[in-house]
Amino acid sequence: MPGIWETNMNFSQWSRSLVKTIAVVLALALPTALAISSADARVGGGFSSGSRGSRTFSAPPSTTTAPGSTSQFNRTYSQPGAGMNNAAPSRGGLFGRGGGFLGGLAAGFLGAGLFGMLFGGGLFGGLGGLSSILGLIIQIVLVVFVVRLAMSWWQRRNSPQAAYAGAGPQTNYRSGLGGGLGSGLGGGLGFGANNAPLEIKPADYEAFERLLGDIQSAWSNEDIAKLHTLATPEMVSYFEQDLAQNRARNVVNKVTNVKLLQGDLAEAWREGETDYATVAMRFSLTDTTVDRNTGAIVAGSEQPGEVTEVWTFARRPGSPWELSAIQQTN
Numbered sequence: 001m002p003g004i005w006e007t008n009m010n011f012s013q014w015s016r017s018l019v020k021t022i023a024v025v026l027a028l029a030l031p032t033a034l035a036i037s038s039a040d041a042r043v044g045g046g047f048s049s050g051s052r053g054s055r056t057f058s059a060p061p062s063t064t065t066a067p068g069s070t071s072q073f074n075r076t077y078s079q080p081g082a083g084m085n086n087a088a089p090s091r092g093g094l095f096g097r098g099g100g101f102l103g104g105l106a107a108g109f110l111g112a113g114l115f116g117m118l119f120g121g122g123l124f125g126g127l128g129g130l131s132s133i134l135g136l137i138i139q140i141v142l143v144v145f146v147v148r149l150a151m152s153w154w155q156r157r158n159s160p161q162a163a164y165a166g167a168g169p170q171t172n173y174r175s176g177l178g179g180g181l182g183s184g185l186g187g188g189l190g191f192g193a194n195n196a197p198l199e200i201k202p203a204d205y206e207a208f209e210r211l212l213g214d215i216q217s218a219w220s221n222e223d224i225a226k227l228h229t230l231a232t233p234e235m236v237s238y239f240e241q242d243l244a245q246n247r248a249r250n251v252v253n254k255v256t257n258v259k260l261l262q263g264d265l266a267e268a269w270r271e272g273e274t275d276y277a278t279v280a281m282r283f284s285l286t287d288t289t290v291d292r293n294t295g296a297i298v299a300g301s302e303q304p305g306e307v308t309e310v311w312t313f314a315r316r317p318g319s320p321w322e323l324s325a326i327q328q329t330n
Helices: 002-039 097-118 130-157 160-164 202-220 224-228 233-248
Strands: 171-174 188-190 196-200 251-271 274-291 297-300 305-315 322-328
Touching: 196 274, 202 224, 202 251, 202 274, 202 305, 202 322, 224 233, 233 251, 233 322, 251 297
Parallel strands: none
Antiparallel strands: 171 251, 188 196, 196 251, 251 274, 274 297, 274 305, 305 322
16 A cells, blocks of 8 residues: 555656746746737737738738738637627637636636745645546646647637638739839739728829838827828727837837838738738838936837838728738737
8 A cells, every 4th residue: 555655646746847847937927928918019019910800710821912811800809700890809818808807717727826836835825635536637738728728729819711812813012212112113902701892002002111211200209190090990909008018118219210011912802891902011110118207218229120010990981091900910
């Protein structure tokens, strides 16, 4: 009998060591994730935010400018199968609203168990009795459950149906000397399976390029009133959240020297009375975050860098184009 108990204890110690290792890895990964997000301080914060009407959950076609895929929306008001006029935003992700009660419960128990064991405890406080062994088993089951949940979410996100839904023709444009987004190329014609075709003209390309610079400028000046004239209420709500976080940290993000280098029309369509155009844009910029009081640089660099993002613009009758979504490229 002592031999049996010794074997069980060795297994329990090994299991505890394994889960503690997982906890340490997660703890080390968290600062890295925060560092990555702080480096993307420009307008939109490096997130994929906004709505693309009925195509919010369909990936836009890849283009020459953005040949890879786009990230799924982290922040959007839309729900699957709905347009962009929902009343409340939905937080995406594994443990957001989409995870439901079960996902939130699993996240809570997993966090409590992992960090409890990291500091010498466990879900039920140690390995001294039957309840502790039972707690360890529950924690291992939860780890397996969360991993399977994450794999399922990743497979849905990267399914071929999602990657190629809503594909349409492309029109290339480049910013050259004396030219705008669509200089010398004429308009692009976008088609959708259930939507009316929409012609994008040179004046539209010029509007997109102008919005790229004006939005970055209004963001840098923290001019909410100006942003309301350039973007949808949904996008402005995200900008306000990000600016509030900057104020709480006592910093200001300054984006200057914005210049469009290359762009493609991914798709353009009409839903009801609303026109949509999704374009991939590669642009240069100087992105710095400075202390609000001293002006000292706390993040970013004064050296220009390049960014490629996919922006969607929306236009209603009698109104100019406005930013409806920003998506990051992979």
